Amino acid sequence: MDPLIALRQIAYYKDRAREDPRRVMAYRNAADIVEGLTEAERERHGAANSWQSLPGIGPKTAKVIAQAWAGREPDALVELRSSAEDLGGGDIRAALKGDLHVHSNWSDGSAPIEEMMLAAKELGHEYCALTDHSPRLTIANGLSPERLRKQLDVIDELRDAVAPMRILTGIEVDILEDGSLDQEPELLARLDVVVASVHSKLSMDAPSMTRRMIRAVESPHADVLGHCTGRLVTGNRGIRPESKFDAEKVFTACRENGNRGGDKFTARAARPADPPVEPGAGDRVPFLHRHRLACSRPTGVPRLRRSARLGCRGARGPNRQHLAGGEATGLGGVLTRCDEGGQLRAVV
């Protein structure tokens, strides 16, 4: 068995069992180390069974590598797989088409983006949104605007590898104390999915918390109100009581502000991959996939008649197909410029 696959599968099962992320990462680090070796180096360590001499490889990971190298499934993997709990869910689990809230090791998750997206594809998901934390959540290594921009490029590079599953760009943005959102509005507007969550001052008084959440929900960028009670019921962080707020008012605000995107997720996520196109200036495109159009509010149409500057990182390289498609609104557009930086200007 390929040692890399064995190590990564072990990490997967450990993550699934909610083991300490640092222990999980030891297996992924070991996989990275083996991956970085030349074929000759692997042969040498395999023949001498000297894996543990490599910095970063401990007795447990060395044993896994040695057993896999010898052509068998490592004991640790067999054991983890057989003891993997059936997490239940039955029909609901089967009906699940995707995930709109995941954290990678760019913030406080333990797995790299590529591995997570491949796992999501393996699960049969049609889409998966990456929603790492925002800057103020320093304890979770929240992403600065610069890091988030970089992450968007990383995602674009990955799209073809996980197709036909669609990666949705996203964020779990902190709802600050006054209800504003902890990321540049321009950047939030570029993302497919914005989950807004309270992570600080969870025990503030109910009227303040209600105002705070309502303001966040009213933001044109917020798509999902994350874990509104903030309650912790299990896990290695202990338990925590729920936050106090006027649920009636907050959920009414959600309902009143929740229609603006229409079915933007389903329209975009369920759409089959667009055929590659090579648009040029002046070409008509049926619709540009970026959210600024897709999340038009009831009042959005007049706004959209103006020239709209759209993020279109897919304009480069193998991801050109992301320029096309989009039956979500039926609006048309004319591509007027598509420069090196991947910025696209459309008149709609």
Ligand SMILES: [Zn+2]
């Ligand atoms: Zn989260």
Ligand SMILES: [Zn+2]
């Ligand atoms: Zn959260």
